[in-house]
Amino acid sequence: REKQYRAQQGFGDRHGGVTGAHTYFYADEAKCDQHMETFLRCIDASSGSSEDGFSAIKLTALARPQFLVRFSEVLVKWRRFFHQMAAEQGQAGQAVLDTKLEVEKLQEALANLGVASKAESQQWFTGENMSTSGTVDLLDWNSLFDSRTKLSRPLLIPSSMTGQLEPLLSRFGEEEELQMERVLQRLDVLAKRAMEKGVRLMVDAEQSYFQPAISRLTVETQRRFNRGQPVIYNTYQCYLKEAFNNVTGDMELSRREGWHFGTKLVCGAYMEQERERAAQMGYEDPINPTYEKTNEMYHRCLDYVLEEITRSRKASVMVASHNEDTVKFTLRRMMELGIHPSDKKVCFGQLLGMCDQITFPLGQAGFPVYKYVPYGPVNEVLPYLSRRAQENRGFMQRANRERDLLWKEVKRRLLAGNLFS
Ligand SMILES: Cc1cc2nc3c(=O)[nH]c(=O)nc-3n(C[C@H](O)[C@H](O)[C@H](O)COP(=O)(O)OP(=O)(O)OC[C@H]3O[C@@H](n4cnc5c(N)ncnc54)[C@H](O)[C@@H]3O)c2cc1C
Secondary structure (H helix, E strand, C coil), X not given: CCHHHCCCHHHCCCCCCCCCCCCCCCCCHHHHHHHHHHHHHHHHHHHHHCCCCEEEECHHHCCCHHHHHHHHHHHHHHHHHHHHHHHHCCCCCCCHHHXXXXXXXHHHHHHHHCCCCHHHHHHHCCCCCCCCCCEECHHHHHHHHHHHCCCCCCCEEECCCCCCEEECCCCCCHHHHHHHHHHHHHHHHHHHHHHHHCCXXXXXXXXXXXXXXXXXXXXXXXXXXXXXXCCEEEEEECCECCHHHHHHHHXXXXXXXXXXXXXXXXXXXXXXXXXXXXXXXXXXXXXCCCHHHHHHHHHHHHHHHHHHHHHHCCEEEEEECCCHHHHHHHHHHHHHHCCCHHHCCEEEEEECCCCHHHHHXXXXXXXXXXXXXXXXXXXXXXXXXXXXXXXXXXXXXXXXXXXXXXXXXXXHHHHHCCCCC
C-alpha cells in the first residue's frame, strides 16, 4: 500500500498543529446527515444576508475519512500508473497536460505487463471520450478509470513498491461504493439548495491524503451544477508541489466538458502536520520546499486562472489570502488583463478577525470581498479561534500592523477635526 494513504495512529487527532481550519471527526452516518442539515441552514443564512454569498463546507464532515483515504489512494495509484507509462515512452517529468501517450506503444506495454491483452485494451481506447489523435493524456486516462471500474474483472496494476501486479481496487469494496453514493447524494442536496438560493458553495481543501478524493467528488458535483454558472467552487492549496498540475488538469477538464471552473486558491492550512506525517511515515513531503516557492506557485496558479477568465469568461476565483503581496499581485494582473472588479469573476477572502486592513480597502474600492466566518457550537468554535490566535506565527505581527494603521488613522482624523465621521 502507498505509505501516504495508510492509517497512522499518531495522526488520528487531525487537528494537531492545524490553526486555520476546523476539524471534523467521524462518528456515524447519522452525524454526517446532521452536518449536512447544518450546512443547509448555513446556505439559507448566506442567502438571507447578501445577494451573492458563499457557503463553505468540509467533506470530512460529510463522509467517513477512511473512505476518503481509500478513494484517494485508488486515484493516486491510477495517476502514478499513467506517469509510469509516460516514463516508458520517454516523457518522465513533463507537465501533466503536455504528456501524451501513444496508444499503440501503450497497448504493447500493458500487454507486456500482463495488465490487459491487446484485444482488451483495444476496447479501452475507442470510447467516445478518447481523443482521435492516437494519443492518451491524463484526462483520457482518468475517464478510462471511470468506465473500467464498472467492469467486473478487477483491474490489476503494478505496485509502485514491488512492481508486482495487484488489484487497483483491493481496498475499495462494497462499503466504499456505498460511502461514495452517500457523500455524492449529500453534495447533491447541498448543491441544489445553493443553486435555489443563489449561494455559491465552496468545498474546502483538507489534508493531502484526503484531497485527491475531495477534489474528485467536488469535480463530479461541478460537472452537474456548473453548467450555466459557477455554483460549486473547488479549493486548491498552493503549498502543494502538485498544485499547478491539479489546477491545470481540472481547468482543462472543465474546458472539454463545457462547465464553469469555480475555484478558491489558498496557501494551505496543514503544513506542519503534513511535513511531520511525511517524515514519520517515510514518504516524500508533499509541500513546496520554501515559503517563496509556495508564493511562486500561488501566483502561477492564479495567473493561469486569470488568463482563462480573460480568454473564456468561464472561470471564477476567490483569492483567499492574507498576504498583501498576493493581493497586490492580483490587482496588478487584473488591471493588465482588463478584468474589472464589477465583472465579479475575481473576489477576495480573509478569515474573520484577521487582516481587516486588507478587507476593508478592497471593499471600499469596489472589489467583492468576503470574511470567512467559522460557525458551530460555541464550545467548538471558540477553541478554534483562540488556537489560531495563539498559534498563527504571523498573527501578532499582523495585529501590530493593524494597530499601527488604526493609530495612524485616529491621528489623521484628530488633526482633520473629524474623529467620528
Ligand atoms: C477565505 C479563506 C479560506 C480558506 N480555506 C482554506 C481551505 O479550504 N483549505 C486550507 O487548507 N486552508 C484554507 N485557508 C487557510 C489558508 O490556507 C492559509 O493557512 C491562511 O490563509 C494563511 O496563509 P496566507 O497565504 O493567507 O498568509 P501568509 O502570510 O502568506 O502565510 C502563509 C503561511 O504559510 C507558511 N508556508 C506556506 N508554504 C510554506 C513553505 N513551503 N515553507 C514554509 N512556510 C510555508 C508560512 O509560514 C506562512 O505562515 C483559507 C483561508 C482563507 C482566508
